[in-house]
Amino acid sequence: MNHTMTLTIQRVEGALIRALGLIERRGFAVTSIDASADEAAQQMELTIEVRSPGRSADVLARQIEKLFDVRSVDLVRTDEPAVQLEESMAC
Amino acid sequence: MKGAELLVKALEQEGIDVVFGYPGGAIMPVYDALLDSPIRHVLARHEQGAVLAADGFARVTGKPGVCMATSGPGATNLVTGIANAFMDSVPIVAITGQVPTPVMGTDAFQEVDIFGITMPIVKHSFLIRRAEDIPRIIGEAFHIATEGRPGPVLVDLPKDVANTMTSVPPIFEMKSPDLGRPDPEQLALACRLLQEAERPVLYAGGGVGIARAVDAFSAYARASRIPVVTTLKGIGAVPTRHADYLGMLGMHGNLAANKAVQASDLLICVGARFDDRATGRLDGFAPGAKVIHMDADPSEISKLRFADAGLLGDLRVSLASLPTELSIEPWRAWCGERKREHAWRYDAPGDGIYVPDMLRRITEADPEVTIACDVGQHQMWVAQHCHFQRPEQHLTSAGLGAMGFGIPAGIGALMGDPDGRVLTVTGDGSIMMNLQELQTIRRYELPLKMLLVDNASLGMVRQWQELFHEERYSEVDLSDNPDFVEVARSFGIEAFRVTRRDQVDAAIERLLDADGAILAHVCIDPKTNVWPLVPPGETNDVMLEGMSA
Numbered sequence A: 001m002n003h004t005m006t007l008t009i010q011r012v013e014g015a016l017i018r019a020l021g022l023i024e025r026r027g028f029a030v031t032s033i034d035a036s037a038d039e040a041a042q043q044m045e046l047t048i049e050v051r052s053p054g055r056s057a058d059v060l061a062r063q064i065e066k067l068f069d070v071r072s073v074d075l076v077r078t079d080e081p082a083v084q085l086e087e088s089m090a091c
Numbered sequence B: 001m002k003g004a005e006l007l008v009k010a011l012e013q014e015g016i017d018v019v020f021g022y023p024g025g026a027i028m029p030v031y032d033a034l035l036d037s038p039i040r041h042v043l044a045r046h047e048q049g050a051v052l053a054a055d056g057f058a059r060v061t062g063k064p065g066v067c068m069a070t071s072g073p074g075a076t077n078l079v080t081g082i083a084n085a086f087m088d089s090v091p092i093v094a095i096t097g098q099v100p101t102p103v104m105g106t107d108a109f110q111e112v113d114i115f116g117i118t119m120p121i122v123k124h125s126f127l128i129r130r131a132e133d134i135p136r137i138i139g140e141a142f143h144i145a146t147e148g149r150p151g152p153v154l155v156d157l158p159k160d161v162a163n164t165m166t167s168v169p170p171i172f173e174m175k176s177p178d179l180g181r182p183d184p185e186q187l188a189l190a191c192r193l194l195q196e197a198e199r200p201v202l203y204a205g206g207g208v209g210i211a212r213a214v215d216a217f218s219a220y221a222r223a224s225r226i227p228v229v230t231t232l233k234g235i236g237a238v239p240t241r242h243a244d245y246l247g248m249l250g251m252h253g254n255l256a257a258n259k260a261v262q263a264s265d266l267l268i269c270v271g272a273r274f275d276d277r278a279t280g281r282l283d284g285f286a287p288g289a290k291v292i293h294m295d296a297d298p299s300e301i302s303k304l305r306f307a308d309a310g311l312l313g314d315l316r317v318s319l320a321s322l323p324t325e326l327s328i329e330p331w332r333a334w335c336g337e338r339k340r341e342h343a344w345r346y347d348a349p350g351d352g353i354y355v356p357d358m359l360r361r362i363t364e365a366d367p368e369v370t371i372a373c374d375v376g377q378h379q380m381w382v383a384q385h386c387h388f389q390r391p392e393q394h395l396t397s398a399g400l401g402a403m404g405f406g407i408p409a410g411i412g413a414l415m416g417d418p419d420g421r422v423l424t425v426t427g428d429g430s431i432m433m434n435l436q437e438l439q440t441i442r443r444y445e446l447p448l449k450m451l452l453v454d455n456a457s458l459g460m461v462r463q464w465q466e467l468f469h470e471e472r473y474s475e476v477d478l479s480d481n482p483d484f485v486e487v488a489r490s491f492g493i494e495a496f497r498v499t500r501r502d503q504v505d506a507a508i509e510r511l512l513d514a515d516g517a518i519l520a521h522v523c524i525d526p527k528t529n530v531w532p533l534v535p536p537g538e539t540n541d542v543m544l545e546g547m548s549a
Helices: A015-025 A057-065 B003-013 B025-034 B047-061 B079-087 B131-146 B159-163 B184-196 B214-224 B255-263 B315-320 B329-341 B355-365 B377-385 B406-416 B435-443 B459-468 B484-490 B501-513
Strands: A002-010 A029-038 A043-051 A070-077 B018-021 B040-043 B065-069 B092-098 B124-127 B152-158 B200-204 B228-230 B245-248 B266-270 B290-295 B309-312 B370-373 B422-427 B449-454 B494-498 B518-523
Touching: A002 A015, A002 A057, A015 A029, A015 A043, A015 A057, A057 A070, B003 B025, B003 B131, B003 B152, B003 B159, B018 B047, B018 B406, B025 B065, B025 B092, B025 B152, B025 B159, B040 B435, B047 B065, B047 B079, B047 B092, B047 B406, B047 B435, B079 B092, B079 B152, B092 B131, B092 B159, B124 B131, B131 B152, B131 B159, B152 B159, B184 B266, B184 B290, B184 B309, B200 B214, B200 B255, B214 B315, B228 B255, B245 B255, B245 B329, B245 B377, B255 B329, B290 B315, B355 B377, B355 B449, B355 B501, B370 B377, B370 B406, B377 B422, B377 B449, B377 B459, B406 B422, B406 B435, B435 B484, B449 B484, B449 B501, B484 B494, B484 B518, B494 B501, B501 B518
Parallel strands: B018 B040, B018 B065, B065 B092, B092 B152, B124 B152, B200 B228, B200 B266, B228 B245, B266 B290, B290 B309, B370 B422, B422 B449, B449 B518, B494 B518
Antiparallel strands: A002 A043, A002 A070, A029 A043
């Protein structure tokens, strides 16, 4: 399932890779990305399309929101059910 | 003043009086500055020992633990401990030296990108580029490590920045924001769910202790009389002798706890995260239950299990707002029957040492002892059989399961609470992972008690190979272990061996009465298993029961 989210992040060292790394680590695939910098505000606007492995994009948005360099996260489009239970793959 | 001095002053400003670490090239300016500081530096014998000691310190005191290491191998040796703090939400600040900024990115001697390496396992991290940023960054680092759901913060300090002269004052304060109150609509919904429930269970995790909500949780459990189960980290959320406490749930949980959760119609999750070791197969966990989920971390609500009511914010506020007049007597009686039916038994046959009984008796003899656990079978026996009054008495590597945690965590616990009594329970596999820290115990004359449970094998892995790999044993034989009594004595630590059940009483007495560090080497049958056990991939309805419980 595909979702689109927009992020505003502070332009500090590591902020971009931290946000993108979190998305992939939580099992989502980044399928497209568009970035623009706001020099005056020292911020960067990102529009990211992600493909979900069947997990909640809403939870992903809250996980990104916790990052200290992230100023805002908006989930633009989502048509998923509230939560999908996965069979435990843990060992 | 130099950047390094400014850093040390900023640590003093944060109220830090002890740091754990190991010096090296890139962090030498900081170690030079420490010579003129009242901060006590504790020299570990490996950086992993330092970071795990900082973790144990934080768990016992509730204050952030601080560790430091040099660049390159010093920094990479911190990684396991940083991951441990991340998984268990422990506030630590790890300070690493870095090569000078002009050579960063050139593969310089002892250069690694520790900022990049640790990115997935820190709550946040900083690379300091300018000396004048040091007070602000240290202030933010401690704020981030401790606020909300705590966690590790890494601060990487290049050597040239540490040597730069600056006149910035070492003062930067950040006020912790209010954790917030639960949403009134969600709270009303939670109250209604509780009033309607016939079979509620309180499911407490490590968040209860972290949020300083133990008193509020205990008070609610006592007033509502709702049966209580805990995760591994939640143990002590109510005293283990609390009448309605059913024990730990999950893979090695008590049968009564798992049966109650599986039969419940309302699960009140307080500071827990539906970890797979607790839930078993997730789609079969508490299948008939609605869920109230209380947490300080917004990303935990509905992460793995849909929350019918999500109470975000201060657990104490949420708990104090819930109804206590409930009609659940038949359910309490049913849970009480399960508790009696599945009470632990300590009448194991033979004259070999039965470790669960020995552990239980240690905590009966000294109810205030803090236990720092290593990882493996002994860790589960501690969780199942020891008695605790508070969560901070039970230090265990829960999320990461890092063998080697026990001795450094015990060191950190004693540094944080020098008058406390601390027992490390370790295994013959685990102790070898940070054996060098025996010298730290010796160096600082720490009265750490150590119970080494030796089954001459990597017991938990051996148990799984026996049960799930058709007894095909692969690399689990540790029968060529050194003589641990002689090893401990060579570090200048008193040690003795226990091999028979009739020696256990005297061993407990000697262990608890010792004034200084002491190690009891307890030899047990290599075939001993931990029971009960939910096989991996099964629901918590499927619990294998063995001979011993």
